[in-house]
Amino acid sequence: MQRGAACINMKISKHINSGILHVIAKPNAPKTEVIGWDESRKALRIAVAAVPDKDKANTELLKFLKKQTGKRCELISGARSREKTIRFV
Numbered sequence: 001m002q003r004g005a006a007c008i009n010m011k012i013s014k015h016i017n018s019g020i021l022h023v024i025a026k027p028n029a030p031k032t033e034v035i036g037w038d039e040s041r042k043a044l045r046i047a048v049a050a051v052p053d054k055d056k057a058n059t060e061l062l063k064f065l066k067k068q069t070g071k072r073c074e075l076i077s078g079a080r081s082r083e084k085t086i087r088f089v
Contacts, residue, residue, distance in 0.1 A: 024043045
């Protein structure tokens with residue numbers, strides 16, 4: 001059984017399809033972490049330890065995803081929404 005960053009990376013990577021990941025962000029969380037998978041929306045739920053003000057939560061989310069996957073990523077839709085689409089490059 002994998003633990004720590006390798007386990008999280010595996011969880012995130014398995015949901016990336018054609019370089020695209022759909023995310024449902026939950027801002028104002030005590031810690032940035034993967035919460036689970038939303039089957040009905042086909043999106044990864046991620047708690048974000050930042051306020052949804054002045055792009056702080058989006059920046060924290062992208063930093064978290066880059067750290068966990070080791071890949072550069074960019075927000076392609078959902079800058080002002082909880083539902084976001086991320087592209088990995």
